[in-house]
Every structure is written in C-alpha cells, then in structure tokens.
Amino acid sequence: MLRVGFIGTGIMGQPMAINLLKAGFPLMVFNRTKSRCEPLVALGAAVGRSARELAEQSDVVIAIVSDTSDVEQVLFSEGGVWHGVRQGMTFIDMSTISPRATVQFSKRLLEKGCEMLDAPVSGGERGAREKTLGIMVGGKRDVFDRCLTLFQAMGKTITYAGPSGNGQKTKLVNQVVAAINLLAVVEGLRLVRAAGLDAEPTVRAISSGAASSWMLTNLAPKILNNDFAPGFSIRLQSKDLNLVTQFIADVGGQFPGAQLVSSLFAEALRRGFGEAGNQGLINLWNEAGGQEPPMASGKV
Numbered sequence: 001m002l003r004v005g006f007i008g009t010g011i012m013g014q015p016m017a018i019n020l021l022k023a024g025f026p027l028m029v030f031n032r033t034k035s036r037c038e039p040l041v042a043l044g045a046a047v048g049r050s051a052r053e054l055a056e057q058s059d060v061v062i063a064i065v066s067d068t069s070d071v072e073q074v075l076f077s078e079g080g081v082w083h084g085v086r087q088g089m090t091f092i093d094m095s096t097i098s099p100r101a102t103v104q105f106s107k108r109l110l111e112k113g114c115e116m117l118d119a120p121v122s123g124g125e126r127g128a129r130e131k132t133l134g135i136m137v138g139g140k141r142d143v144f145d146r147c148l149t150l151f152q153a154m155g156k157t158i159t160y161a162g163p164s165g166n167g168q169k170t171k172l173v174n175q176v177v178a179a180i181n182l183l184a185v186v187e188g189l190r191l192v193r194a195a196g197l198d199a200e201p202t203v204r205a206i207s208s209g210a211a212s213s214w215m216l217t218n219l220a221p222k223i224l225n226n227d228f229a230p231g232f233s234i235r236l237q238s239k240d241l242n243l244v245t246q247f248i249a250d251v252g253g254q255f256p257g258a259q260l261v262s263s264l265f266a267e268a269l270r271r272g273f274g275e276a277g278n279q280g281l282i283n284l285w286n287e288a289g290g291q292e293p294p295m296a297s298g299k300v
Ligand code: NAP
Pocket: 008, 009, 010, 011, 012, 013, 031, 032, 033, 036, 064, 065, 066, 067, 069, 070, 071, 073, 074, 094, 095, 096, 097, 121, 122, 123, 124, 125, 231, 232, 233, 236, 240
C-alpha cells in the first residue's frame, strides 16, 4: 500500500486525511499549527517534523494549503518537500492555486524525478467529510491512474482533465459558476426580503425547479439562520476569484459575471468579512444600505 504524507490539516485537509486513514493508507501528517494534527494522531497517523521528512518517508505527498505562495513555501522553502523527494515519487497538490505556477512547480519537481498532479477539489467541508468531493486532476495520465485509489478514498466524481495545470483550470471554471450562483442566491434572498415574502416557503418553492442549485440548498438555509461560520471563507473565495481574474487575462475575452463577483468579494474582504463563510456576501448590503435588518431566523 502507498505510504502517504499529508500536509495541511485545515477545514478540508483534516477530514480528507481521516478518510485516507479509514481507507487503510499508512499516513504521516504535517501541519504548520501542530495542534491541528491531534485528531489524526488519535486515529493512528504519525506526525512528521517537516514537509521534507514527509517526502523522505512517503511514496506520495499530498498538500492542501491555501494559496500559490503557500504551496511554493511547502515545496521549496528550507525543510520543504523538494529537499526530501526522490526518483519515482509523486506530489499531489489539492489546494486551489495558479495553473501557471502549477506547471512551473511540476517542471521543477521533475528535475528530481518527482511527478506532480494538480488535483483541486470542490464540494466543501461536507464533501470532504462525506467523501463526496469532486476532484479535477491535471498531470500525466499514467500517474493519475497510479493515484486513483487515493482519490477514490477522498472523493466521488474524479475527473482526469489533461496535462499539468488543467486540474486548476477546471477548478477555476467551477469557481466562476459557483460564485455567480452564490450571488444569484444572495440577490434572490434580498428580493424576498424587499418584497415582504416569507423566506422558508419561498426557498422551498424555488428549490425544486430551474432555480435549484448547490448554493441554494446548502447556503440559503445558513443565511436564513444567521449562520456565517466558514465552510469556505470569504478570504479563500476572494483568493480564488483573483486566480480567476489572472486566468481570464491569460485566455482573453469578456467575462462580465466573473468580473462582477470578483469585485464584490474583494469589497467584502476590504470591509473585514474575510474570516466569515462566503454566504456572508449578503452582509455587504446589510452594512452598506443600513436599511436592511440582519437576516432573522426563518425570515428575511
Ligand atoms: P484552511 O482551513 O485555512 O486550511 C489551510 C491549511 O493550510 C492549514 O492547515 C494551514 O496551516 C495550512 N497552510 C496555509 N499556508 C501555509 C503555509 N504557508 N505553510 C504551511 N501550511 C500552510 O483552508 P481550507 O478551507 O481547508 O482550504 C484549503 C484549500 O482548499 C484552499 O486552497 C481552498 O481554496 C481549497 N478549497 C476549500 C474549500 C472549502 O470549502 N473550505 C473547498 C474547495 C477547495 P495552519 O493550520 O497553520 O493555518
């Protein structure tokens, strides 16, 4: 069985690592904040002292950290993965980062004979816990095939997207569709409030038809309950939309919806909402207008 090193035991990483342990993979974990490894140790994981040690002790190293610069740090800083890799091993990056940087990281790892897959995920914390993540994978096909059992232990819809960087490109398309959808839900709920409709039956009514979506099912109830705890934070949503902006500049063309949600999330970040869940986008208007009361339970 593949020996797996796992870096980044945050909101997503922790449940994903638990699912690898449950599937029987021998696991060594590393996290910048050590205490976040404890639940995994209780389930049988070993803890490494550095990302380098994980690389030295594993066949495959998986990382799910925050942004492009964090993956770069995990890989190439002193004590990073790159210093411990050897011919024949694989590094899988499951964070959402720049497709362009991904290709560069992959080339650099290959100099030491280490293959890289970019395998960002969608489905949120719940998908990570329930093993229903979508996983979009870029890299060599034979490397993908060798790692499929790992992906199957963490997710449900596993898609080979093509060469290095294509997993990240696919994920950015996902983020455009998802963020515009979230704006649609937020706008719908604000309209419900402005029109004086009863929120819960209205959401129920529109959930079964053409307006249904993951955002409506999962985030509208949170908004109605004034629950702005992060599954996916505004900070990370905004980070992804910055990646989208770069991606769009690379491919060229007009993408007004993506530009609009990018600017709205940037504004939410500026206003200090970064650590709230992305459903907190709605509070842009609560704060700005001063006329709309906060969402009350069940009513808007
Ligand atoms: P998170 O809870 O903030 O966890 C991030 C993890 O990365 C933490 O373990 C953090 O360590 C570690 N980390 C960050 N920067 C680091 C660095 N420079 N060096 C070493 N470790 C570092 O974030 P998350 O929600 O799990 O998201 C992780 C990735 O998955 C992001 O790329 C995000 O866009 C993507 N994603 C998230 C969701 C979601 O719903 N949350 C869904 C799909 C994809 P510390 O514990 O020390 O902070």
